[in-house]
Amino acid sequence: MDRGRTTDELVRGEGIAPGELRAACRDGHLERIRRGSYAARTDLDALARHRRLIAATFPLLAEGSVLSHTSAAVLHGLPVREDRLDRVWVTRAGDGHGRHGPVVHLRRASLLRDDLDAVDGLPVTSLARTVMDLARELTLDWGVVGLDAALADGCAPEALGEVLDRMSNWPGRRRAAAALRLADGAAGSPAESISRVQMYRLGFPMPVTQFRVILDGALVATTDFGWDDYGLVGECDGRVKYGELLRPGETPADAVMREKRREERIRQAGFWIVRWGWREANDPDQLRRLLRRGFDLAPRHPAPKAQRA
Numbered sequence: 001m002d003r004g005r006t007t008d009e010l011v012r013g014e015g016i017a018p019g020e021l022r023a024a025c026r027d028g029h030l031e032r033i034r035r036g037s038y039a040a041r042t043d044l045d046a047l048a049r050h051r052r053l054i055a056a057t058f059p060l061l062a063e064g065s066v067l068s069h070t071s072a073a074v075l076h077g078l079p080v081r082e083d084r085l086d087r088v089w090v091t092r093a094g095d096g097h098g099r100h101g102p103v104v105h106l107r108r109a110s111l112l113r114d115d116l117d118a119v120d121g122l123p124v125t126s127l128a129r130t131v132m133d134l135a136r137e138l139t140l141d142w143g144v145v146g147l148d149a150a151l152a153d154g155c156a157p158e159a160l161g162e163v164l165d166r167m168s169n170w171p172g173r174r175r176a177a178a179a180l181r182l183a184d185g186a187a188g189s190p191a192e193s194i195s196r197v198q199m200y201r202l203g204f205p206m207p208v209t210q211f212r213v214i215l216d217g218a219l220v221a222t223t224d225f226g227w228d229d230y231g232l233v234g235e236c237d238g239r240v241k242y243g244e245l246l247r248p249g250e251t252p253a254d255a256v257m258r259e260k261r262r263e264e265r266i267r268q269a270g271f272w273i274v275r276w277g278w279r280e281a282n283d284p285d286q287l288r289r290l291l292r293r294g295f296d297l298a299p300r301h302p303a304p305k306a307q308r309a
Contacts, residue, residue, distance in 0.1 A: 034053060034056050034057060034103050035103070037056040039052065046082050046085050047074055047080075047085070049085070050070075050071070050074050050085040050088075051074060051075070053088055053103070054067065054071055054074075054075070054088055054122070057088045057103060057104065058088070058122060061090060061104070062092065064092050064093060065090045065091075065092050065106075065123075066090065066091050066092065066111060066116065066123045066124060066125055067088070067089065067090060067122055067123065067124040067125070068089050068090060068091035068107060068124070068125040068129075068130065068133060069084075069089035069091070069105070069107070069125075069130065069133050069134060069137070070084040070085065070089045070134070071088050071089040071090070071124075072089070072119075072124040072125045072130040073130055073131070073134060073146060075119040075120065075122065075124050076119065076124070076127050076130060076150075076153075077153070078130070078131065078146055078149045078150065078153075079145055079146070079149055079190045080146075081138070081142055087100075087101075087102075087103060087104060087105045088103060088104050088105070089105050089107070090104055090105065090106050090107070091106075091107045091108070091109055091111060091125060091133075092106065092107075092108060092111075093108075093109070093110060093111045094108050094109075095108060107133075109170075110166075111125070112166075114126065114129075114162075115129040115163070126159075127150050127153065127155045127159075128150065128155055128156075128159040128160050128162075128163045129163050130146075130150075131143075131146040131147050131149075131150040131155070131160070132160060132163040132164055132167065132176055132180075134146045135147060135172075135175065135176035135179040135180065136167065136170060136171065136172030136173060136175060136176045137172055140175060140178060140179055140182075140197055141193070141194045141197040141198070142194075143175060143176060143178075143179030144179045144182050144183055144193045144194070144196070144197050145190045145193040145194065147160065147179055147180060147182075147183035148183055148184055148185060148187040148192075148193045149187075149190075149193075150185075151183055151184070151185025152185045152186070152187070157183075160180055160183075161180070164176060164177060164180060182196065182197060182200060184196065184209050186209040186210045187209055188209075188210070188224060189236065189237060191236050191237050191277070191278045191281045192209070192224050192225075192236045192237075192281075194281045194282060195225075195234075195236050195276070195281040195287065196209070196225075198281065198284050198287050199287075199291070201284065202284060202287070202288050202291070204291055204295075205227055205229075205230075207225035207226055207227050207234065208225070208226045208227075208228065209224065209225060210222055210223075210224070211223045211224075211225060211226025211228070211233055212226075213226070213233065213265075213266050213269050213271060214269065215265055215268055215269040220262070220265040220266065220268075220269060221233075221262055221265065221266050223235055223266070223273075224236045226271075227295075227298070229300065230295055230298045230300050231270050231271050231272060231298045231299040231300035232271060232272050232273075232274065232294050232295060232298035233266060233271045233272070233273055233274075234273075234274050234275070234276070234291070234294070235273065235274070235275045235276075236275075236276055236277070236281060237277055237278060270299060270300070271298070271299075272294060272297045272298040272299060273294075274290055274291060274293070274294030275290075276290050
């Protein structure tokens, strides 16, 4: 990973005067990664910037430091909340309180051998430990996001359960346990994971994920969610530009027609379709209205009654 160049490397190695270094940052030729570390200004996304911050920071950390929480999640390739990318998250073995600094967020906790892994040559908490730590600290929906992604990446449910068992007296353990009960490795995106948590909170029946729609013995579609008893399927993040879904040689009109034919076959199989996107997934009132209408229009059985607020 690119760690940029230190002040010493620029001043001593390349003969850049401190004043020239400050001017280069003002002019936009350089940007400061962290105190004492600089890089040429580039158009990096938030995850790439965090990886660069990790690379610049880790050599300065005390011995025994292990990248954890959001930083470990980034290195494991898990979805993360962007509002937690401004600091490097670290755990060191031992008791006592951690430290929340301008660049490093330190946690103190026990670390067993099974909790440790390495990514790109850097010590990180294991996939199971990482997502269980996040599930303890984050909201329930984002805890489920991480757990879903870890399961999809091949993390064994037993490994997650073992980590949870060792956290019996740790803060946030109950929240992590609730997230683990809701986790489903078949989820296809963070929006789908968050939608499922909202359905649970709103009291709707929990759906089958990656639901297979069969017509005349043949598979006609796999939808994000399905409620077979009610004749309803759900598609999250359905509002995408058709240009992003074009097959070789296809025009946008071809893609629109292909999607219309797919929906028609789903309806022929006896299902009503409800669609929503990221905004609705994060707005319980909007999602409740969409799902309620979907259940009302579905062809089988009365609409379910909500059991939770």
